[in-house]
Amino acid sequence: MPDNEVITFGCRLNAFESEIIRRAAEAAGLSGAVIVNTCAVTAEAERQARQAIRRARRRHPAAAIIVTGCAADLAPERYAALPEVDRVLDNRAKLRPQSYLQEDTPADLSETAAHLIDGFEGKSRAFVQVQQGCDHRCTFCVIPFARGPSRSLPMGVIADQTRRLVAAGCREIVLTGVDLTAYGADLPGQPSLGQMARRLLAAVPGLGRLRLSSLDPAEIDAELWRLLAEEERLMPHLHLSLQAGDDLTLKRMKRRHSRSDAIAAARRARALRPDVALGADLIAGFPTETEEMFRRSLDLIAECALAFVHVFPYSPRPGTPASRMPQLPPPVIKERAGRLREAGTRALAAELSSRIGGETEVLVEEPGLGRAAFYAAVRFATSGIEGSVRRMRLVGSNGRSLLGVPVQ
Numbered sequence: 001m002p003d004n005e006v007i008t009f010g011c012r013l014n015a016f017e018s019e020i021i022r023r024a025a026e027a028a029g030l031s032g033a034v035i036v037n038t039c040a041v042t043a044e045a046e047r048q049a050r051q052a053i054r055r056a057r058r059r060h061p062a063a064a065i066i067v068t069g070c071a072a073d074l075a076p077e078r079y080a081a082l083p084e085v086d087r088v089l090d091n092r093a094k095l096r097p098q099s100y101l102q103e104d105t106p107a108d109l110s111e112t113a114a115h116l117i118d119g120f121e122g123k124s125r126a127f128v129q130v131q132q133g134c135d136h137r138c139t140f141c142v143i144p145f146a147r148g149p150s151r152s153l154p155m156g157v158i159a160d161q162t163r164r165l166v167a168a169g170c171r172e173i174v175l176t177g178v179d180l181t182a183y184g185a186d187l188p189g190q191p192s193l194g195q196m197a198r199r200l201l202a203a204v205p206g207l208g209r210l211r212l213s214s215l216d217p218a219e220i221d222a223e224l225w226r227l228l229a230e231e232e233r234l235m236p237h238l239h240l241s242l243q244a245g246d247d248l249t250l251k252r253m254k255r256r257h258s259r260s261d262a263i264a265a266a267r268r269a270r271a272l273r274p275d276v277a278l279g280a281d282l283i284a285g286f287p288t289e290t291e292e293m294f295r296r297s298l299d300l301i302a303e304c305a306l307a308f309v310h311v312f313p314y315s316p317r318p319g320t321p322a323s324r325m326p327q328l329p330p331p332v333i334k335e336r337a338g339r340l341r342e343a344g345t346r347a348l349a350a351e352l353s354s355r356i357g358g359e360t361e362v363l364v365e366e367p368g369l370g371r372a373a374f375y376a377a378v379r380f381a382t383s384g385i386e387g388s389v390r391r392m393r394l395v396g397s398n399g400r401s402l403l404g405v406p407v408q
């Protein structure tokens, strides 16, 4: 039976769910199908998904093509209308084996995915979902409408999932969700993200490397700061959902933090864990953003000493308040995104140069390539050590990755 092909767009949560989709479709006896797990964060992500659907039909004229994910959840009729598409599933149905059979029944929103996977595309680094949905209403974002309210997975499920992946050979676990820092607010006793992470490390002593996905700088809890300072197994790398560097823009985005909060969080992380590296999401060209306001996003990169900058050209999403604000001309959005990316490239090169001469624990992900504890890519000559963690001296950089030599 030919395998099903799962094509994933978007975030780490989607990547995790694609592993569940793969198993659900198999459990339902589906074979030779193409399942496209879409993303709705930008118009570009949707364009790429439609392109992938057309390409899949050309390559597999007889295959069942099933489309799911946030874009399909928000506009099922639009994807159902595509001649290449056989079935459209919403974000809840995509995780259920029944959805890949003929008959299907609707699922209720309160369901949290208690599906356990026992591997992650054969990789030594795996994503683990701990939270789903979002209760915030950032004015540019459609995600809450595609993923529902915030809900957290119980500690037991997270520990079981992590143990299973560690037993399967995963050396690094990345905790993921839609609004990770909202973890626990809906659970008895309201455990915080930091408390959950500390308990997880205690419950799975075999887990050597724990990493966190995007964090809302306004909602990092006290226990998480303590864990960052004290726990070697929590990787010295935080990715902050900053979005902009100007307070008026942040206000119009309905974000919960200010520019000074962002800078304070970056400085606090560095004070608690001097070897930490920081990343951030930044949007270029949000409606009403002037050149002066944009420059505050640009110089936030240096103010926070960011190393890994993910740039999103603003993309109006249907039905969002921001899409009804006065829009900037697309060439201006594109030009500003270009300037942010250039600044990000310079910032990464500076960060990598500052690490030369030091040492770090590298997770070897493929021959000659691995990931440093502080998230940078590390290249090395040694082979035959895939899936292991090796201490390496950092001897050079090409501005995008470091060059490492295993320490004997």
Ligand code: SF4
Pocket (backbone or CB within 6 Å): 134, 135, 136, 137, 138, 141, 142, 143, 144, 178, 179
């Ligand atoms: S926190 Fe804001 S940007 Fe993030 S998913 Fe929720 S609404 Fe969207």
